[in-house]
Amino acid sequence: xxxxxxxxxxxxxxxxxxxxxxxxxxxxxxxxxxxxxxxxxxxxxxxxxxxxxxxxxxxxxxxxxxxxxxxxxxxxxxxxxxxxxxxxxxxxxxxxxxxxxxxxxxxxxxxxxxxxxxxxxxxxxxxxxxxxxxxxxxxxxxxxxxxxxxxxxxxxxxxxxxxxxxxxxxxxxxxxxxxxxxxxxxxxxxxxxxxxxxxxxxxxxxxxxxxxxxxxxxxxxxxxxxxxxxxxxxxxxxxxxxxxxxxxxxxxxxxxxxxxxxxxxxxxxxxxxxxxxxxxxxxxxxxxxxxxxxxxxxxxx
Numbered sequence: 001x002x003x004x005x006x007x008x009x010x011x012x013x014x015x016x017x018x019x020x021x022x023x024x025x026x027x028x029x030x031x032x033x034x035x036x037x038x039x040x041x042x043x044x045x046x047x048x049x050x051x052x053x054x055x056x057x058x059x060x061x062x063x064x065x066x067x068x069x070x071x072x073x074x075x076x077x078x079x080x081x082x083x084x085x086x087x088x089x090x091x092x093x094x095x096x097x098x099x100x101x102x103x104x105x106x107x108x109x110x111x112x113x114x115x116x117x118x119x120x121x122x123x124x125x126x127x128x129x130x131x132x133x134x135x136x137x138x139x140x141x142x143x144x145x146x147x148x149x150x151x152x153x154x155x156x157x158x159x160x161x162x163x164x165x166x167x168x169x170x171x172x173x174x175x176x177x178x179x180x181x182x183x184x185x186x187x188x189x190x191x192x193x194x195x196x197x198x199x200x201x202x203x204x205x206x207x208x209x210x211x212x213x214x215x216x217x218x219x220x221x222x223x224x225x226x227x228x229x230x231x232x233x234x235x236x237x238x239x240x241x242x243x244x245x246x247x248x249x250x251x252x253x254x255x256x257x258x259x260x261x262x263x264x265x266x267x268x269x270x271x272x273x274x275x276x277x278x279x280x281x282x283x284x285x286x287x288x289x290x291x292x293x294x295x296x297x298x299x300x301x
């Protein structure tokens with residue numbers, strides 16, 4: 001395997017930091033780009049700060065660019081919040097691709113790996129979805145469609161494009177798990193709404209592994225579902241987390257209360273869901289470190 005020079009936007013974030021460490025362990029060189037001032041050890045070397053606009057990324061020779069940065073989806077989805085989500089994903093990616101197209105061909109990355117989300121599929125109910133399934137409806141689906149379209153425009157100047165449709169990424173120090181651990185540790189855990197909605201999830205080690213394999217495998221292009229093969233319902237997720245933490249999970253958050261408090265976010269992220277199949281990851285021969293939710297929780301706890 002050849003050593004590559006991999007750029008990462010959002011490199012000081014949860015996934016970006018783990019990806020930087022994983023890339024280095026594979027023998028690759030990392031060029032880290034950050035929108036903020038926080039530095040994590042994995043990304044401290046060769047850090048380019050700040051990169052709050054696409055034109056702030058200085059031209060440099062890159063074999064691959066992994067684009068992970070974007071406004072957090074957490075919080076009330078006010079009109080202003082939705083605007084920031086759209087601009088930081090769709091508009092930023094459009095401008096980023098236009099900027100990369102101005103680079104000299106020998107410097108331009110051969111592959112652009114762009115974040116997206118399982119929200120692409122909308123609320124798919126009990127129907128399994130894979131990378132060949134059509135997009136669903138709702139704000140998140142619209143954002144993902146626009147985001148992916150912007151990234152795919154990088155094919156025009158000759159870049160291979162990979163789209164990461166990620167589920168909930170679980171890790172010991174970032175993402176949703178630390179908060180869930182505190183809530184369940186206080187005995188306040190429980191299902192959301194009916195608990196029948198499906199949840200796509202993945203351990204951060206597998207997320208990093210799939211991203212690196214997609215970069216290193218020249219035949220992989222287009223959407224890649226970044227999720228484990230063990231899809232579960234919210235009720236199953238809750239029960240398995242409670243078991244792993246040896247804590248009760250008696251509390252139930254009614255759907256009407258979540259809708260009232262969190263508006264659109266609750267409807268699409270917490271009460272809707274997708275039963276996602278990682279078909280491309282399996283077909284490219286990726287072997288999951290944490291294929292089951294119980295095993296992932298055991299490793300995290």
